[in-house]
Each structure stands twice: as structure tokens, then as C-alpha cells.
Amino acid sequence: MLDSIKKMFSGDEDVAVSTTGKPDISREKSAELYAKAKTFFPGGVNSPVRAFKSVYGTPLFIKKGDGCRLWDADDNEFIDFCCSWGPLILGHNHPKVKDKVIEVMQNGMSFGAPTALENELAELILKNNKFIEKLRFVSSGTEAVMSAIRLARGYTKRDKILKFEGCYHGHSDSLLVKAGSGLVTFGETSSAGVPKSFADETIVIGLNDVDALNKAFADFKGQIAAIIIEPIPANNGLLLQSKEYLQTLRDVCTANGALLIFDEVISGFRVGFEGAAGHYQIKPDIITYGKIIGGGLPVGMYGASAEIMGHVSPDGGVYQAGTLSGNPVAMAAGIAQLTELLKSSFYKDLNNKTQEFVDAIQRFATARSYKFKVFSIGSIFWFAFTDKASISNADEIDPASMEKFKVMHRELINRGIYFGPSGYEVGFISSAHNKIDLEKTKRAIFDSLDLVFKK
Numbered sequence: 001m002l003d004s005i006k007k008m009f010s011g012d013e014d015v016a017v018s019t020t021g022k023p024d025i026s027r028e029k030s031a032e033l034y035a036k037a038k039t040f041f042p043g044g045v046n047s048p049v050r051a052f053k054s055v056y057g058t059p060l061f062i063k064k065g066d067g068c069r070l071w072d073a074d075d076n077e078f079i080d081f082c083c084s085w086g087p088l089i090l091g092h093n094h095p096k097v098k099d100k101v102i103e104v105m106q107n108g109m110s111f112g113a114p115t116a117l118e119n120e121l122a123e124l125i126l127k128n129n130k131f132i133e134k135l136r137f138v139s140s141g142t143e144a145v146m147s148a149i150r151l152a153r154g155y156t157k158r159d160k161i162l163k164f165e166g167c168y169h170g171h172s173d174s175l176l177v178k179a180g181s182g183l184v185t186f187g188e189t190s191s192a193g194v195p196k197s198f199a200d201e202t203i204v205i206g207l208n209d210v211d212a213l214n215k216a217f218a219d220f221k222g223q224i225a226a227i228i229i230e231p232i233p234a235n236n237g238l239l240l241q242s243k244e245y246l247q248t249l250r251d252v253c254t255a256n257g258a259l260l261i262f263d264e265v266i267s268g269f270r271v272g273f274e275g276a277a278g279h280y281q282i283k284p285d286i287i288t289y290g291k292i293i294g295g296g297l298p299v300g301m302y303g304a305s306a307e308i309m310g311h312v313s314p315d316g317g318v319y320q321a322g323t324l325s326g327n328p329v330a331m332a333a334g335i336a337q338l339t340e341l342l343k344s345s346f347y348k349d350l351n352n353k354t355q356e357f358v359d360a361i362q363r364f365a366t367a368r369s370y371k372f373k374v375f376s377i378g379s380i381f382w383f384a385f386t387d388k389a390s391i392s393n394a395d396e397i398d399p400a401s402m403e404k405f406k407v408m409h410r411e412l413i414n415r416g417i418y419f420g421p422s423g424y425e426v427g428f429i430s431s432a433h434n435k436i437d438l439e440k441t442k443r444a445i446f447d448s449l450d451l452v453f454k455k
């Protein structure tokens with residue numbers, strides 16, 4: 001099975017898929033850049049999913065973004081639903097974010113010393129989030145999660161962590177086991193190079209499976225430091241969980257002296273200012289955030305109660321550090337972006353706009369009896385080639401359905417619509433997408449679906 005999936009997605013040659021719609025856009029300059037990039041970087045990229053390995057053609061090299069639009073090296077214009085994988089909730093180059101970054105940059109880029117900007121961003125977050133009392137800024141989502149795991153282990157004095165199949169938490173060793181994102185896209189869900197002894201400390205169970213959860217806590221009694229979950233799992237499709245299930249995780253952790261970690265690197269500040277914790281009104285012990293708090297610059301953070309955060313160095317024994325942590329330019333972008341998100345009706349407008357968009361697409365597909373569902377929450381959505389009413393577990397996704405996404409992706413690119421190059425990744429809508437952009441996108445999606453299902 002794995003081999004056939006790998007074969008399906010293996011090459012640049014892509015002979016299996018032929019467009020029946022519009023002619024392919026020119027990718028001449030992107031192809032030149034890609035050829036050169038391959039001499040510099042493994043696979044020609046600096047993050048694997050960018051390599052267009054599971055969709056048609058050369059990766060598009062982007063030269064500019066503005067509002068909800070992107071332009072590639074060949075001057076093709078796209079409406080962007082990848083939004084840099086989530087952080088650009090205000091769209092590209094938002095004037096408030098850009099101006100603040102330029103203003104702060106005039107005073108230097110990095111000091112390796114505290115600045116008032118870190119206080120300002122922390123205050124903005126903590127004043128508006130009842131789930132955490134103290135936080136630490138880092139430089140990526142991976143770092144945030146890796147540090148949260150270390151904190152949970154240091155706090156509980158236990159080694160094992162429990163994660164869920166399909167959830168992606170960045171690329172630190174103990175979490176690259178049965179993970180989503182680029183790993184599931186390439187058909188190999190665990191990474192080479194992770195020592196078996198590390199992987200042995202990670203217990204993996206399926207989402208939405210209470211029996212497996214109880215069994216894990218019985219089998220490893222007193223050994224589990226934390227459960228880590230994407231409360232809105234969005235790296236292996238969108239595997240929405242019920243509030244009851246998330247509450248069960250909370251209760252099991254409390255009963256067993258383990259910590260509950262919500263990895264909100266995608267859902268944080270996306271489904272609401274308080275993320276999934278606020279959406280479901282469930283209090284985890286540690287929360288990790290990334291993406292949106294940097295406004296497009298590299299930032300992450302983890303936060304918890306003052307008591308738990310008191311275990312982080314130099315107050316406590318859990319060491320964690322970073323030369324560029326709290327970088328002033330990134331803090332400035334975050335301050336400007338989060339200030340916009342706090343404006344009244346920001347999330348209501350964004351979420352309503354997304355709901356109308358996905359409802360229209362679903363109505364179209366249902367009217368034509370296509371095996372196609374749009375799952376969504378807030379301004380996150382995912383196209384699933386299925387007739388299931390809901391999908392809450394990675395096992396429920398048919399890997400062969402990704403062949404349909406591959407056709408759709410090519411058709412959308414040819415119609416000026418950009419989605420992340422993997423059928424396992426979700427799409428995002430920003431405040432910069434207006435009605436006309438979404439109308440144009442809907443028409444392109446309708447045409448593409450007709451072509452996908454005609455095949």
C-alpha cells in the first residue's frame with residue numbers, strides 16, 4: 001500500500017495526470033529557479049511540502065504578495081488560500097503590519113537583550129487570553145512544542161508523552177512519529193534519524209478513540225507526562241474532534257497527574273483570539289502558539305499557569321533559550337497583527353465569510369452528487385474527496401483520494417487559485433479576501449470539480 005502511494009506521488013514527470021481544462025500556466029522562470037535551487041537544497045526547497053511532490057508540476061517560486069494575492073516568478077497572479085500556511089490572517093503586506101515593522105527596524109534588528117516590545121506583545125496576549133498566565137517567546141512552532149514537551153517532562157518528572165496519529169507538532173525528534181503534514185503527504189509518517197529509544201517514549205493512538213486512551217494510561221500507569229494534541233487537527237486533513245472528546249482528554253490528564261498540551265500553532269488566534277481553548281472552553285495546562293503571532297515573521301511561544309511556567313529557566317530547572325527569541329522586528333509584526341484581530345467583529349466577519357464560501361461549494365458538490373465534502377471551522381477549511389458526513393480520524397482518509405486533489409490543484413492553479421501543494425493540508429481565508437475574490441474562486445472550484453469527477 002505504502003509503495004503504491006509513494007509511486008503515485010513520486011516524480012516530477014507526472015505523466016499520470018493530464019489537464020482537460022485550461023492550458024497549463026507558464027512555469028518557465030519557476031522551473032529555472034527550481035533547477036538552480038536543487039543544486040543548493042535537498043529537493044530544491046527549505047521545507048519539504050513546498051516541493052510540489054504530490055501535485056502537478058514545478059513548485060511555483062513566489063516573488064510578491066499583496067492582500068489575498070500572490071505573483072510568481074513568471075508573473076502569474078493567484079488568489080492565495082495557503083496564506084503562508086496560516087499566519088497571514090490579514091493577508092499579505094497588510095499596511096499596519098508593514099508600517100510597524102519598518103518603524104521598529106529603524107532602531108536595529110536584534111539585540112539579544114530584553115526590549116519593551118516583548119512586554120507589549122505579551123501583555124496584548126495575556127490580557128485577552130484567560131487560559132495562560134505567563135509565556136515564553138521562541139522562534140518557531142517546532143521550538144514552542146519541543147519546549148512545552150520538555151516543560152511537561154520537567155514538571156511531572158515523567159518521560160512518556162502521548163500523541164495522536166496524524167497530528168503534526170513540528171519536527172522535533174519525539175514528535176516525528178505517525179505525524180501529518182509533509183510526512184503523511186509523502187506516505188512515510190515517521191522520520192528516519194529519530195533514535196528508537198526516543199520514539200519509544202512517544203505513545204501514539206488514534207484520534208477520537210477513548211478505549212485506546214484508557215488503555216494507554218493503564219499500560220503506562222504513572223509514566224505519562226503529557227497528552228499533546230492539535231485540538232483542531234489540521235495537518236492530516238481537518239479532523240474535527242468533539243468537545244466531549246477533548247473534555248475526556250482533560251479529565252484523563254487530571255485524573256492521572258499528566259499535563260494536557262494544546263498545540264495551537266494553527267488554531268491559535270485563528271478560530272478566535274483564544275484559539276481552540278476558547279472555542280471549546282477547555283483549559284489545557286500548556287498551550288503552544290506560532291504563526292499568527294508573528295504576522296509572517298518567525299515567532300512561536302508557549303504559555304501556561306504562572307506555577308507551571310515557574311519551572312522554566314532561570315526561575316526553574318527546565319532549560320530553554322534562544323539568541324533571536326523575542327526578536328524586536330517579529331514582536332512588532334505580532335503587535336500590529338494582533339491589534340487588528342482584537343477589533344470588534346473581526347472574527348465574526350471572517351468566520352461568516354468563510355461559512356458562506358464553504359456552504360456554496362458544498363451545495364454545488366451535493367447537487368451534482370459528487371463524492372466531495374468541505375469540512376471547516378472558523379476560517380480554516382479542507383476539501384475531502386469522500387461521501388462521509390464527518391472524518392475525525394486519520395484512518396478514515398482514503399490515500400487514493402489524493403489523486404483527485406492532484407487533478408484539482410492543477411486545475412485551480414491554471415485558473416489563478418493557489419492552494420498549498422498537498423491534499424492533506426488545509427486552506428485559510430484572510431480578512432483580505434473579498435466577495436469578488438471568493439466568487440472568482442468558487443467558479444474556479446466548480447469548474448475544477450466538474451473536471452475531476454468527469455475523469
Ligand SMILES: Cc1ncc(COP(=O)(O)O)c(C=O)c1O
Pocket residue numbers: 140141142143145168169170171230235263264265266290291
Ligand atoms: C500544529 C502545528 N504544530 C507545530 C508546527 C511547527 O511549526 P513551525 O513550522 O513554525 O516550526 C506546525 C506547522 O508547521 C503545526 O501546524
Ligand SMILES: N[C@H](C=O)CCC(=O)O
Pocket residue numbers: 047048049050085168181182235266425
Ligand atoms: N503543515 C505545515 C504547517 O502547518 C506546513 C508548513 C511546512 O512544514 O513547511
